[in-house]
Amino acid sequence: xxxxxxxxxxxxxxxxxxxxxxxxxxxxxxxxxxxxxxxxxxxxxxxxxxxxxxxxxxxxxxxxxxxxxxxxxxxxxxxxxxxxxxxxxxxxxxxxxxxxxxxxxxxxxxxxxxxxxxxxxxxxxxxxxxxxxxxxxxxxxxxxxxxxxxxxxxxxxxxxxxxxxxxxxxxxxxxxxxxxxxxxxxxxxxxxxxxxxxxxxxxxxxxxxxxxxxxxxxxxxxxxxxxxxxxxxxxxxxxxxxxxxxxxxxxxxxxxxxxxxxxxxxxxxxxxxxxxxxxxxxxxxxxxxxxxxxxxxxxxxxxxxxxxxxxxxxxxxxxxxxxxxxxxxxxxxxxxxxxxxxxxxxxxxxxxxxxxxxxxxxxxxxxxxxxxxxxxxxxxxxxxxxxxxxxxxxxxxxxxxxxxxxxxxxxxxxxxxxxxxxxxxxxxxxxxxxxxxxxxxxxxxxxxxxxxxxxxxxxxxxxxxxxxxxxxxxxxxxxxxxxxxxxxxxxxxxxxxxxxxxxxxxxxxxxxxxxxxxxxxxxxxxxxxxxxxxxxxxxxxxxxx
Amino acid sequence: xxxxxxxxxxxxxxxxxxxxxxxxxxxxxxxxxxxxxxxxxxxxxxxxxxxxxxxxxxxxxxxxxxxxxxxxxxxxxxxxxxxxxxxxxxxxxxxxxxxxxxxxxxxxxxxxxxxxxxxxxxxxxxxxxxxxxxxxxxxxxxxxxxxxxxxxxxxxxxxxxxxxxxxxxxxxxxxxxxxxxxxxxxxxxxxxxxxxxxxxxxxxxxxxxxxxxxxxxxxxxxxxxxxxxxxxxxxxxxxxxxxxxxxxxxxxxxxxxxxxxxxxxxxxxxxxxxxxxxxxxxxxxxxxxxxxxxxxxxxxxxxxxxxxxxxxxxxxxxxxxxxxxxxxxxxxxxxxxxxxxxxxxxx
Numbered sequence: 021x022x023x024x025x026x027x028x029x030x031x032x033x034x035x036x037x038x039x040x041x042x043x044x045x046x047x048x049x050x051x052x053x054x055x056x057x058x059x060x061x062x063x064x065x066x067x068x069x070x071x072x073x074x075x076x077x078x079x080x081x082x083x084x085x086x087x088x089x090x091x092x093x094x095x096x097x098x099x100x101x102x103x104x105x106x107x108x109x110x111x112x113x114x115x116x117x118x119x120x121x122x123x124x125x126x127x128x129x130x131x132x133x134x135x136x137x138x139x140x141x142x143x144x145x146x147x148x149x150x151x152x153x154x155x156x157x158x159x160x161x162x163x164x165x166x167x168x169x170x171x172x173x174x175x176x177x178x179x180x181x182x183x184x185x186x187x188x189x190x191x192x193x194x195x196x197x198x199x200x201x202x203x204x205x206x207x208x209x210x211x212x213x214x215x216x217x218x219x220x221x222x223x224x225x226x227x228x229x230x231x232x233x234x235x236x237x238x239x240x241x242x243x244x245x246x247x248x249x250x251x252x253x254x255x256x257x258x259x260x261x262x263x264x265x266x267x268x269x270x271x272x273x274x275x276x277x278x279x280x281x282x283x284x285x286x287x288x289x290x291x292x293x294x295x296x297x298x299x300x301x302x303x304x305x306x307x308x309x310x311x312x313x314x315x316x317x318x319x320x321x322x323x324x325x326x327x328x329x330x331x332x333x334x335x336x337x338x339x340x341x342x343x344x345x346x347x348x349x350x351x352x353x354x355x356x357x358x359x360x361x362x363x364x365x366x367x368x369x370x371x372x373x374x375x376x377x378x379x380x381x382x383x384x385x386x387x388x389x390x391x392x393x394x395x396x397x398x399x400x401x402x403x404x405x406x407x408x409x410x411x412x413x414x415x416x417x418x419x420x421x422x423x424x425x426x427x428x429x430x431x432x433x434x435x436x437x438x439x440x441x442x443x444x445x446x447x448x449x450x451x452x453x454x455x456x457x458x459x460x461x462x463x464x465x466x467x468x469x470x471x472x473x474x475x476x477x478x479x480x481x482x483x484x485x486x487x488x489x490x491x492x493x494x495x496x497x498x499x500x501x502x503x504x505x506x507x508x509x510x511x512x513x514x515x516x517x518x519x520x521x522x523x524x525x526x527x528x529x530x531x532x533x534x535x536x537x538x539x540x541x542x543x544x545x546x547x548x549x550x551x552x553x554x555x556x557x558x559x560x561x562x563x564x565x
Numbered sequence: 566x567x568x569x570x571x572x573x574x575x576x577x578x579x580x581x582x583x584x585x586x587x588x589x590x591x592x593x594x595x596x597x598x599x600x601x602x603x604x605x606x607x608x609x610x611x612x613x614x615x616x617x618x619x620x621x622x623x624x625x626x627x628x629x630x631x632x633x634x635x636x637x638x639x640x641x642x643x644x645x646x647x648x649x650x651x652x653x654x655x656x657x658x659x660x661x662x663x664x665x666x667x668x669x670x671x672x673x674x675x676x677x678x679x680x681x682x683x684x685x686x687x688x689x690x691x692x693x694x695x696x697x698x699x700x701x702x703x704x705x706x707x708x709x710x711x712x713x714x715x716x717x718x719x720x721x722x723x724x725x726x727x728x729x730x731x732x733x734x735x736x737x738x739x740x741x742x743x744x745x746x747x748x749x750x751x752x753x754x755x756x757x758x759x760x761x762x763x764x765x766x767x768x769x770x771x772x773x774x775x776x777x778x779x780x781x782x783x784x785x786x787x788x789x790x791x792x793x794x795x796x797x798x799x800x801x802x803x804x805x806x807x808x809x810x811x812x813x814x815x816x817x818x819x820x821x822x823x824x825x826x827x828x829x830x831x832x833x834x835x836x837x838x839x840x841x842x843x844x845x846x847x848x849x850x851x852x853x854x855x856x857x858x859x860x861x862x863x864x865x866x867x868x869x870x871x872x873x874x875x876x877x878x879x880x881x882x883x884x885x886x887x888x889x890x891x892x893x894x895x896x897x898x899x900x901x902x903x904x905x906x907x908x909x910x911x912x
Contacts, residue, residue, distance in 0.1 A: 124639075200639075200679065201639050201640070201679065298676070298677040298679055298680050299677075300642070300675040300676055300677075301641075301642040301645070301675060301676075301677060302642055302644060302645060302675065303642065303644040303674040303675045304644045304645070304648055304674070305641075305644065305645035305646075305647070305648030305649050305652070306645075309641075309645055309648065309649055309652075310648055310649055310651075310652025310653065311652075312652070312653055315622060317649075317653055319649075320649050320653070323640075323641070324638060324640070327640070408636040409636055409637070409638065410602070411597075411602075411630070411632035411634075411635075411636075412630075412632060412635065412636075412650055412690065413650075413653065414600065414601070414602050415600050415602075415625060415628065415629075415630030415632075415703075416625055416650060416653035416654045416655075417622045417623075417625040417626040417653070417654060417655055418622075418625075418653050419622055420621075562602065562603045562604060563597070563602035563603065565597070565602065
């Protein structure tokens, strides 16, 4: 354990800015929401909100099952799933950055060559992760108590987030031990977090609303997800339910099991090795790999992005399976509850679609974010390529505009396959149960194309204009604006304008009888201008290798 | 801040030109300007007769480059990386050539790049370069990480491409490598070329150490004289050697030794604490990572007409020093085709 203290101090120092950003994101979202909802919604408004929520399985899936109509309960059900996902990503990124990432970069070797014990890096990482979690969850706890929420519930909320965080950290460490590169480890850990989110989501969507529409009893599936455990503690529940910390004990069990696996693997693992080893590959490159039409290295870029593209597409397919299988189930469930059916009918008249259509559109909204992420990730990858391989590549006759172009092209392709995978699977699944809504599904997918264009352009603009900040700012712009679009109504009247800055606000409603495409055209226009400026700039700036 | 200031570099067609200088002197920055990755803020750079910033693609069709620090794609095998680079370069080697290089460098192309050591990563870039039929090879410390066996393979390959008539700009710290391969040498220090010429010329410029027993020197150009009894040591400029020898003979000097400066002394002189450039300028120049340099490197090409010189040329334009003396522009000029007496080196 020699050197643990020094390594811990170094890890905390290295992460200090990142932690501040996560605190702002996580505790900030929570506090802003509590303040906004507290000011804008009185008891009866909140009751209406919860009834609306209970009536829409898509919202139950995205947000969670309500457990009462108090301010804390409404806020919890509105934001907890997102907060938990943010904490989980914070910790998986943290874990991979401090384990596999260090080994990838060669830092681990440098550190291990000094007088540090075999277990010191791992222990320092665990401690640093715990400290960062305590900071984020502690600020969240302090903020909610300061805003007047019940202390017990707030403590349960903070504990639940911390529990999710610890589990995610261990998953990240495990992924770092299993996969040979930090990119693959991050991807795998993100998939695990996604599964947690959707398993809880499906459990809640299949839940049983109470007769007065103030709470929803989650289905058993929610118990299979760590994110679900926090929700099942019902931190701010009203009568007849009560806050109950028992489900949080599952976090302890999970941490012990995951932690034991991590320790056992680490004891056997040599520096730089992974459970999935690198196998020998082809001794020569295929003709496709070197394909560079017009000086655009499409073959190479395609190969580099292949894994991610397949991953995003699989996410689209899985969401499609969910949409296709759940939509009919949910429509049937509505028939059993007349109060719900009434609300759904009203919603349908307002939005223009039936229960299935609303559910699919809501799921497709999540898919839209994923398609944007796929597109932007492909473009942001260019910055990594420039830094790591720019010297080699820029000394070939490749064109810079072609280089950027190849990433834009493959980013667009990744987004399209993701959207198409969802559409085809959902459509086929529904068609199998005699529900032909291909036309509507294509409309839903098309409404997301302007968003994809925007995030292709955002990625390109960051690479071209702000190359040093590129990766984190891109994700802040994606997740931040998505959250703004999603949660702006909760922030109260004074902040209502803020939703206008989110591109997600301008997406056309595909269920409307006569969709308004004005916003979409604006998005496309902005994207085109941004793209043109980025291509010009990328051609004319110094290469930062 | 300037990375390069008054850099004059000329590489003639068919030359193997050594490019030497201490760490941080600006070698890699100069090379990146030549490759169109950075844009010079002043002066003029020509590579193969073209502007490296505007004609980047056209130049790169005829250039092969080996960076000093090669980072590969972790998920590609070494063989795939080699083929990707050569195909992007557009002149792919015949399979036999590729196979010959892979075997000469004792390289396993089937492993994922992540598992390669530094030397093996370097081999990927070297094989990709030597498998390309380029007119100009720019090699930036290409042998860092190679073992001595591979070093000799490298030297053989450089001689092979030089015999073919290609031009080579070789940045290196390995003096024996430079001595064996290079016909001409330029030494860069704090962003400026401080010495340039053939090795013989450079040696000639340097002082030769003379030691003998006999009378104290009088009326001969011996400098830095130290006398211990009848033992005398001093240094003489290269052109004064015959006159000094004559004087020593006439005055009955015994045990005369004349030691020409070794290459190492030559470099130590420029690398070390005895800067030949103006201190103030040096301080302005150090540490800059940006390309707003008033330097120029010109690689001048005249491949169209055979027999024309193919230069990487830089000439200090003294007229460009401004009032403050802060900016010293170097204007690369198009050197006329001149078949040099030194010729290409392929010892």
